[in-house]
Amino acid sequence: MSKLPILTVDGVPQAVALSERVHWIGALDPNLRTFDIILKTANGTTYNAYVVRGSEGVAVIDTVKENFADDFFARLESVASYDEIKVIVLNHLEPDHTGALPELMRRAPQAQLYISQKAQSMLKALLKQDEFDFTPVMTGDKVSLGDRTLAFFHTPYLHWPDTQCTYLVEEKTLFSGDVFGCHFCDVRLFNDVVGDFRFSFEYYYAHIMRPFKDYVNRALTLLEPLPLTTILPAHGPLLRDQPQRYMQRYNELSRSALHSEISSGEKTLLIFYISSYGNTRRMAEAIYEGAMTIEHVRVSLYDLEGSEVAPFVDLIEGADGILFGTPTINGDAVKPVWDLLSSLVVINLKSKLGGVFGSYGWTGEGVKMVEDRLRGLKLRVPIPGIRIKLIPTDEEIRICWQFGHEMAQDLMGLREAKVIDIADLAWEAVRE
Amino acid sequence: MAKASITFEDINVTVTAPAGTRLIEISEKVGSGITYGCREGDCGTCITKVTEGWDNLTEASVLEDKILRENMAGKHNRLACQAQVLGGTIRVKPV
Numbered sequence: 001m002s003k004l005p006i007l008t009v010d011g012v013p014q015a016v017a018l019s020e021r022v023h024w025i026g027a028l029d030p031n032l033r034t035f036d037i038i039l040k041t042a043n044g045t046t047y048n049a050y051v052v053r054g055s056e057g058v059a060v061i062d063t064v065k066e067n068f069a070d071d072f073f074a075r076l077e078s079v080a081s082y083d084e085i086k087v088i089v090l091n092h093l094e095p096d097h098t099g100a101l102p103e104l105m106r107r108a109p110q111a112q113l114y115i116s117q118k119a120q121s122m123l124k125a126l127l128k129q130d131e132f133d134f135t136p137v138m139t140g141d142k143v144s145l146g147d148r149t150l151a152f153f154h155t156p157y158l159h160w161p162d163t164q165c166t167y168l169v170e171e172k173t174l175f176s177g178d179v180f181g182c183h184f185c186d187v188r189l190f191n192d193v194v195g196d197f198r199f200s201f202e203y204y205y206a207h208i209m210r211p212f213k214d215y216v217n218r219a220l221t222l223l224e225p226l227p228l229t230t231i232l233p234a235h236g237p238l239l240r241d242q243p244q245r246y247m248q249r250y251n252e253l254s255r256s257a258l259h260s261e262i263s264s265g266e267k268t269l270l271i272f273y274i275s276s277y278g279n280t281r282r283m284a285e286a287i288y289e290g291a292m293t294i295e296h297v298r299v300s301l302y303d304l305e306g307s308e309v310a311p312f313v314d315l316i317e318g319a320d321g322i323l324f325g326t327p328t329i330n331g332d333a334v335k336p337v338w339d340l341l342s343s344l345v346v347i348n349l350k351s352k353l354g355g356v357f358g359s360y361g362w363t364g365e366g367v368k369m370v371e372d373r374l375r376g377l378k379l380r381v382p383i384p385g386i387r388i389k390l391i392p393t394d395e396e397i398r399i400c401w402q403f404g405h406e407m408a409q410d411l412m413g414l415r416e417a418k419v420i421d422i423a424d425l426a427w428e429a430v431r432e
Numbered sequence: 433m434a435k436a437s438i439t440f441e442d443i444n445v446t447v448t449a450p451a452g453t454r455l456i457e458i459s460e461k462v463g464s465g466i467t468y469g470c471r472e473g474d475c476g477t478c479i480t481k482v483t484e485g486w487d488n489l490t491e492a493s494v495l496e497d498k499i500l501r502e503n504m505a506g507k508h509n510r511l512a513c514q515a516q517v518l519g520g521t522i523r524v525k526p527v
Contacts, residue, residue: 120502121474161476161503351465351526375460378477382443382463415444419437422449425461 005189013074015051016189018230019171021148023051024238025060025075027068030185035096038345039207041200044185047072047096048234050175051079052168054145057086060111061150061166061175062234066099073100073107082108087143089114089150091177092163093122097234102127114143116154119162137164139222155179155219157212165223172229178208179219180246181233192241200236201246205253210346216254223247260318266296267411269353270315271404273325274304274336279359279391284325286397287357290404297408304336309343316344321353321411322379323404326366328358328387333366341373354379355407357386357400364389382410436488436517440464441525451519455480455489455512465526471513476503478512485522489515 005016007028015023030044047064049072058080064072085108090098093115105111113134115123120136137143137152149169156163158179166175182204186194209216224247231243239246262268269291275281284301291299302312316322324341326333354374356367367385374381386403388396409415434451438458442465447458456478459466469477476499482489486508492500496514509527 117504118502350467378467380443380463380465380467382445410443413444417444417446419446419448420462422447422453422458422461425447 004187007187013071013078015075015079018050018232018238018240019173021053022168022171022173022232023053023075023079024189024232025049025051025072025079027064027071027075028185028187029065029068032183032185035183039183039204041183041185045183045235046185046189048181048232048236048238049097049100050232051076052145052148052150053080054148056144056146058084059087059089059143059145059148059150060085060104060108061089062091062097062177063100063104065096069100069103073103083110085111086145087112087114087150089152089166089175090119090123091166091175092160092234093119093126094160094178095126097177098126105132114150114152116152116156116162116164118156119164122160122162142169153219153222155215155222157215158219159208159212165219167226172227174223174226174228174231174243176223176231176233178234180231180239180243180250181235182237184236186237189238190241191237191239194237197237201249202253204236205250207346209250210253211348213254213348216250220247220251220254224251262298266298267320268298268300268318269321269323269408269411270319271299271301271323271325272304272312272337272340273301274327274334275325275359276327276329277359279388280325280327280357282392282397283357283359283386283388283400286392286400287323287325287404287407290401290406291408293405294408294412294414297411299404299408304340309340312340313343313347316349316352317347319352321355321407322374323355323357323407324370324374326356326358326370328360328364328366331363331365333358333370337366337370341370341377344377350378352379353407353411354381355383355385355403356381357388357403359388359390359392361390382415383407434519436519437521438517439484439521439523440466441483441523442466449517452516455510455515455517455524458517459512459524464524466512466524467526468513473499473511473514476500476505476511479503479505479509479527480512480515480524481506481527482508482510482515483523483525485520488518488520488522490518 026048050061182200184197184200231239273284364387439446469475
C-alpha cells in the first residue's frame with residue numbers, strides 16, 4: 001500500500017513536503033458538492049497552496065478559501081515563520097484561492113505581493129481598500145529567492161482575466177493555478193496514488209476552460225516548452241507522475257474532436273427552429289433555401305425537437321453563424337430555444353453571426369427577446385429579425401428567402417458597402 | 433446638430449450619427465463584431481481599434497485610460513462604450 005502523506009499530527013495540520021524546498025500547505029474540503037453554482041463534485045475538492053523556500057526568503061503561492069484559513073496557516077507555520085515570507089504570489093484571485101490573503105498580509109506585512117497585470121482591479125475589489133503595495137508581473141518577469149527563482153507566465157482567461165502560472169526554475173515545477181486542476185478530494189494528494197480522477201479532470205476542463213479554448217492554446221505555446229517534473233495546480237491531485245500527459249490532454253481538448261469536413265474557405269451556418277403549426281418551420285425552410293444560394297456557405301437546418309441540447313452546443317461551438325426560429329407563445333420565445341441559449345455559456349460565441357425569425361399569433365415579442373439574448377452572448381446581429389403573423393404569405397416567404405440569402409452573404413463578407421443614417425435603423429426588429 | 437460618419441470595417445457599413453453618440457450604440461444597431469460586457473467602462477470587453485479619425489472621438493477619460501492600460505490595449509484602441517463621436521470621418525474595427 002502506498003504511504004499516505006501525513007496531513008495532521010495530533011490533530012494539527014502539517015505541511016506536506018513535495019521536495020526539500022517545496023511544501024503543500026493547502027486544505028481539503030471533502031464535503032463540498034457544488035462549486036461556484038455550476039460545477040458538481042462527488043467527493044469535494046482541495047484548495048492547494050504552496051510554500052517555496054529559497055536561500056534568501058520564502059514564497060507563499062496562493063492561499064485557500066476563507067473558512068479553511070486555519071488549516072492553511074497551521075500548515076504554513078509548520079514549515080516557515082511569518083517574518084521569513086518575502087513573496088506572496090497569487091496565480092488567480094478567485095475567493096477560493098485568496099480567502100486567507102488579507103490575514104496573511106496582516107501576519108506577514110513585509111511580504112511583497114506578485115499578481116498579474118490584469119489582476120489589479122480585482123485585488124482592489126477583494127481587499128476593499130485602494131492603497132496597498134503590489135508588483136504587477138507579466139510573462140518574462142522573475143523574482144529571486146536566492147538559490148530559487150520564480151518565473152511568471154501570463155495565461156489570461158484560464159479561466160479569469162487575471163490568471164497566471166508561476167514556474168520554479170531550479171525544480172522544473174509549474175504552479176499552474178486552476179489550469180490542469182479539478183475538483184477531487186483525496187488524502188493521498190498525488191496523481192499516481194489517488195483514486196481515478198480522470199472524469200473530474202475532463203469535467204473541470206469542459207466547464208471551466210472550454211469557453212476559453214483559444215486562450216488555452218495560447219497558454220500551451222508558453223508552457224509546453226518548459227522542462228517539467230511536476231505540475232502543482234490549485235485544485236485536485238498534484239501532478240508529479242508524467243505531468244506532460246495532462247498538458248497534452250489540454251492540447252487535445254482544445255482542438256476539434258473529429259476532423260471537420262468543412263474546408264478552410266467555407267463558412268458554416270446553422271438554422272435551428274421549433275414550430276407548433278408549421279409556420280416557423282416554413283420560414284426556416286425558406287431561409288435555408290436563400291442561404292444555400294451563396295457559394296462556400298455550408299448551411300444546416302435543425303428542428304430543436306429532434307435532439308438533446310448537448311450535441312447542438314457542440315455544433316454551435318464550431319459554427320460561424322447561428323439563426324434561431326421561435327414562435328411566440330404567451331408573450332415569450334419557447335422553452336426549447338431558451339434551454340439551448342442558456343446552455344451556451346461553456347463555449348466561446350464572440351462575434352459569431354446571429355439572427356432570429358418566427359411566426360406569432362398576436363404579439364410576437366419572442367424574436368426581439370432572442371435577438372437581445374444573442375447580443376448579450378456577444379454574437380453580432382447584423383440584420384433585424386423577421387416575425388410573421390400566423391401563416392406566411394408567398395411575399396413573406398420571399399422575405400424569409402432574402403433574409404437567409406443576406407445572412408449567408410454577410411457570413412462570406414459579400415454584403416455590399418452600405419451607408420445608412422442611424423435614425424433609419426429602427427430598433428424594433430420588424431420587417432413590415 | 434453635427435454628424436459623424438463611422439465606418440465599421442468588419443461589416444463594411446458606414447453610419448451617420450449625431451455628435452455625442454457612443455460607438456457601442458451604433459455598433460450594436462448595425463451588428464458589427466464589436467461586442468460589449470458591462471457597458472460602464474469597467475470590463476474592457478468592447479475594446480475597439482480606431483483605424484482612422486482618432487481625433488473625431490471624445491478624449492478618453494482618466495478612468496477609461498486606466499482600463500485600457502490594465503487590459504494592455506494597443507495603440508489607438510478605445511472602449512466603444514465610452515468613446516463618443518464628435519464629427520468627421522471615423523473608421524473602427526473589433527480587436
